[in-house]
Amino acid sequence: MLGTLAKWLRFLGLDTEFIGPVSDKELKVIALSEARVILTRDKELSNNKDVEAVYVESGDIDDQLVQVLRALNLEVEEPMSRCSTCNGLIEEIGREEAKGNVPEDVLADRDMFWRCKECGKHYWQGSHWGGILERIEKIKSQVS
Numbered sequence: 001m002l003g004t005l006a007k008w009l010r011f012l013g014l015d016t017e018f019i020g021p022v023s024d025k026e027l028k029v030i031a032l033s034e035a036r037v038i039l040t041r042d043k044e045l046s047n048n049k050d051v052e053a054v055y056v057e058s059g060d061i062d063d064q065l066v067q068v069l070r071a072l073n074l075e076v077e078e079p080m081s082r083c084s085t086c087n088g089l090i091e092e093i094g095r096e097e098a099k100g101n102v103p104e105d106v107l108a109d110r111d112m113f114w115r116c117k118e119c120g121k122h123y124w125q126g127s128h129w130g131g132i133l134e135r136i137e138k139i140k141s142q143v144s
């Protein structure tokens, strides 16, 4: 239910695991063992006494991000430092390493490339990049 929120928290550079359907009990065990806060739209789960949890109120992604950043007092320090797919850290790679892993026209057209250390997904500043950064700035200005 909060998959888009998880993806955007990763765009913001925040360590975010997305857990598929598990019982509340299992979820709490994971949160405790990894020292994580649960973000949920389940009111009952958010009111549990074992683990810190935030009840995500809005269905709107911008509102969700603002709420979570405020509630947990989080700073956006390194946007675009995590893989939106797997939460792994992203590292910059050279043109040689990108060769064969990004489309030819992208390779010819861009100077900077990144790769996820965990899943190997490649990133470059594509057409969505500007829009994502703009949105991040908007979120940050709403939080402060």
Ligand SMILES: [Zn+2]
Pocket: 083, 084, 085, 086, 087, 088, 116, 117, 118, 119, 120, 121
């Ligand atoms: Zn990844």
